[in-house]
Amino acid sequence: MKEFRYLPDVTTLKLDRELCIGCGICHLVCPHGVFEPDGNVMEIVDLNGCMECGACSHNCPVDAISVNPGVGCASLIINTWLKDKRITKSSGGGCCC
Amino acid sequence: MKPDFPQESLITEDCCATSKPLCEGSPANPGGDAGDPCCGGPPQESFITGNCGATLKSACDCLPADPTGDTDEVCCGGPPPPKTSPYDKPGYRVQRFxxxxxxxxxxxxxxxxxxxxxxxxxxxxxxxxxxxxxxxxxxxxxxxxxxxxxxxxxxxxxxxxxxxxxxxxxxxxxxxxxxxxxxxxxxxxxxxxxxxxxxxxxxxxxxxxxxxxxxxxxxxxxxxxxxxxxxxxxxxxxxxxxxxxxxxxxxxxxxxxxxxxxxxxxxxxxTFSFMERLVLIPVELSYLPKPTLWVLLAAFIISGIGPSIFSIQGALLRGGMAMAAYLVGVIAGAALVPALLPYLPGRAFSVKGAITGVVAGAVVALFFSWHTNGWGMVGLILWSTAISSYLAMNFTGSTPFTSPSGVEKEMRRAIPIQAASALAAVAVWITSGFIA
Structure with missing residues (x-):
C-alpha cells in the first residue's frame, strides 16, 4: 500500500522496544507491514503506513505496543462530535462502519 | 439430490438406523432439533406426507396415482416442480447454498x-x-x-x-x-x-x-x-x-x-485496486437521495430570489443550473475521487475532492455561461467544489488506509472551508440573481 499514503506524522502508534520480546505477532496481524523484526525485537519500519486499527496492540502478549485505535471514517467522527454535543443523528454518510 | 444423512460415518443417533428403518431417501431428522420422530414411537398416520405416506390417497381423480409425484402422468399444465426438500421443516426453509x-x-x-x-x-x-x-x-x-x-x-x-x-x-x-x-x-x-x-x-x-x-x-x-x-x-x-x-x-x-x-x-x-474502489461507488451514492431532496428544495427557493422578490421562471431556470452543479459535484466527490484516488494530488481527501469539484463545476459553469453572469459562474463552481470536497472526505471511511487521527485532523481543517465555500456559493448565487 505504498501507493496509498494518508496524512503523515499523525499516528498514535508507539512500540516500547524494552518490553518487546520479538514474538512477531504484530508483524503477522498488521495489514500495512508497519513492523519488521530487528534482531531479537521488532521495530517500526513504516510509521506513516499505520492506520491505527489496533490489531497489533490488541494481540501483543507483553503490551509493548500502544495505539489509540479507531476507524478512520469522517461520517463516524462527525456523528461522534454531534453526539458529544447531544445532537442525535440517525446515520452518517459514506462509511462502511 | 438424495440425502445421504443416515449413511454418514460420523452419525451417532443410530437408534433410527437399527430399530426403525427410515423411509427411503428421507433423513431421520434433518433439521437437527430435539424431537426425533422415529425414536419416539409410531408416527401418526394422518400427518404423514411425501413418500412416507404411500397409503395417502387424494380425492382428486386427475392427480397422479402415485402421490410422491415420481410419475410423468400429469393432469393440467406441465409436470409439477420438484417436491419440497426433505430437510425443510415448518417455519424454516433450507438455504439454496x-x-x-x-x-x-x-x-x-x-x-x-x-x-x-x-x-x-x-x-x-x-x-x-x-x-x-x-x-x-x-x-x-x-x-x-x-x-x-x-x-x-x-x-x-x-x-x-x-x-x-x-x-x-x-x-x-x-x-x-x-x-x-x-x-x-x-x-x-x-x-x-x-x-x-x-x-x-x-x-x-x-x-x-x-x-x-x-x-x-x-x-x-x-x-x-x-x-x-x-x-x-x-x-x-x-x-x-x-x-x-x-x-x-x-x-x-x-x-x-x-x-x-x-x-x-x-x-x-x-490492497485498494481500481476495481476494489469502483465497487464501493454505488454505496457512496446510495446515501444521497434524501439530502438531495432538501438541496433541490433549497436550490429552487434560493434561485427564485431576485428583483421581483420571487420569480418562478428564475427558480426553474437558475434552480436547474444549481442542481446541475450539485449533481456534478456529487459525481466528482463520490465517484471520480474513488476511481482516480491514487492519481489525484494531495494526501487529504478533501483536497482531492476540491480539485475534481473545481473542474466539474467549471464545466457546468461554462456550459451555462449564456444563461448566467460571472457571479453565477463563480457560485456554481464554489457550490460544486464544496459538495465534492465534503463527499470525498466521507470516502475515508471506505478506504483501508486512513487513520482516525489523520481523518480528524483533516476534518478540523476542511469542514470550516467547505462550509464557507457553500455559504459563499449561496451568497454569490443570490447576488447573481439580482444582477441578471
Whole structure:
C-alpha cells in the first residue's frame, strides 16, 4: 500500500522496544507491514503506513505496543462530535462502519 | 439430490438406523432439533406426507396415482416442480447454498456448495447498491465444505452473506469446516472494529457449535483483518483453540493451506485496486437521495430570489443550473475521487475532492455561461467544489488506509472551508440573481 499514503506524522502508534520480546505477532496481524523484526525485537519500519486499527496492540502478549485505535471514517467522527454535543443523528454518510 | 444423512460415518443417533428403518431417501431428522420422530414411537398416520405416506390417497381423480409425484402422468399444465426438500421443516426453509446435511457427532451439519445461483448474484448486486445491506446475512454456526473429517482445518468467518458467499466460492474443492460467527451481518473488518467479530464471539461460537467434538486438532484459522477485535491469546484461554492468523483475502485461503498454513507478505497486506474502489461507488451514492431532496428544495427557493422578490421562471431556470452543479459535484466527490484516488494530488481527501469539484463545476459553469453572469459562474463552481470536497472526505471511511487521527485532523481543517465555500456559493448565487 505504498501507493496509498494518508496524512503523515499523525499516528498514535508507539512500540516500547524494552518490553518487546520479538514474538512477531504484530508483524503477522498488521495489514500495512508497519513492523519488521530487528534482531531479537521488532521495530517500526513504516510509521506513516499505520492506520491505527489496533490489531497489533490488541494481540501483543507483553503490551509493548500502544495505539489509540479507531476507524478512520469522517461520517463516524462527525456523528461522534454531534453526539458529544447531544445532537442525535440517525446515520452518517459514506462509511462502511 | 438424495440425502445421504443416515449413511454418514460420523452419525451417532443410530437408534433410527437399527430399530426403525427410515423411509427411503428421507433423513431421520434433518433439521437437527430435539424431537426425533422415529425414536419416539409410531408416527401418526394422518400427518404423514411425501413418500412416507404411500397409503395417502387424494380425492382428486386427475392427480397422479402415485402421490410422491415420481410419475410423468400429469393432469393440467406441465409436470409439477420438484417436491419440497426433505430437510425443510415448518417455519424454516433450507438455504439454496446447502447441498445436503451430513450427520456428525454434534448433529446434522449443512454441507454447502460453492456455486452462486441467480439469487446470490442478485443479492450481491442489491447489496452493492446499498439495498438491504444491513440485513444480508446467514445463520451463524458450523458448516461443512466438501467432506471434512476430524483432521480437517477450521476456517472462521463473518455472517455477512457477501462475505460468506465469497468464502464458499473461494473454498471450492476443499474439505474443511467453516465456523460462521454472528457478526450481526457485518463484514470481517468492520465487524472487528465494531466489536461484533470479537474474542467473546469466537469463544462462545466454538463452544455452542461443539467444535471440540467435531475435530481432533485445536486450531482455528481466523482472517487476519479480525485481529482488531480478536486476541489470539484470549481465545486460547477461553476455549483451548489456538488461533492461526490466516490471510486477508479469502481467495488466499487455499494457497495458505497448501503452504502449510503460512502466508507470504502479499497475503498479509491490504490492497485498494481500481476495481476494489469502483465497487464501493454505488454505496457512496446510495446515501444521497434524501439530502438531495432538501438541496433541490433549497436550490429552487434560493434561485427564485431576485428583483421581483420571487420569480418562478428564475427558480426553474437558475434552480436547474444549481442542481446541475450539485449533481456534478456529487459525481466528482463520490465517484471520480474513488476511481482516480491514487492519481489525484494531495494526501487529504478533501483536497482531492476540491480539485475534481473545481473542474466539474467549471464545466457546468461554462456550459451555462449564456444563461448566467460571472457571479453565477463563480457560485456554481464554489457550490460544486464544496459538495465534492465534503463527499470525498466521507470516502475515508471506505478506504483501508486512513487513520482516525489523520481523518480528524483533516476534518478540523476542511469542514470550516467547505462550509464557507457553500455559504459563499449561496451568497454569490443570490447576488447573481439580482444582477441578471
Amino acid at each position: 446447502v447441498a445436503e446435511f451430513i450427520g456428525t457427532a454434534v448433529g446434522p451439519v449443512p454441507r454447502i456448495h460453492s456455486q452462486w445461483g441467480v439469487a446470490d448474484r442478485f443479492g450481491t448486486i442489491l447489496t452493492r447498491l446499498g439495498v438491504g445491506r444491513h440485513d444480508y446475512r446467514v445463520a451463524p454456526g458450523i458448516y461443512s465444505v466438501g467432506h471434512p473429517d476430524a483432521e480437517a482445518p477450521v476456517v472462521v468467518t463473518a455472517n455477512f452473506k457477501l462475505t460468506f458467499d465469497t468464502v464458499r466460492r473461494d473454498l471450492n474443492g476443499r474439505d474443511l469446516w467453516l465456523l460462521v460467527l454472528d457478526t450481526h451481518g457485518i463484514n470481517v473488518w468492520c465487524a472487528a472494529g465494531k466489536g461484533t467479530f470479537s474474542t467473546r464471539e469466537v469463544i462462545s461460537r466454538v463452544n455452542t457449535s461443539g467444535l471440540a467434538h467435531l475435530v481432533q486438532h485445536r486450531k482455528l484459522i481466523l482472517p487476519q483483518l479480525c485481529a482488531t477485535g480478536v486476541s489470539g491469546r484470549d481465545v486460547k484461554k477461553g476455549c483451548d483453540f489456538e488461533v492461526v492468523w490466516g490471510p486477508i483475502r479469502s481467495k488466499d485461503i487455499v494457497p495458505f493451506l497448501d503452504q502449510g498454513m503460512t502466508a507470504d507478505d502479499t497475503m498479509r497486506r491490504v
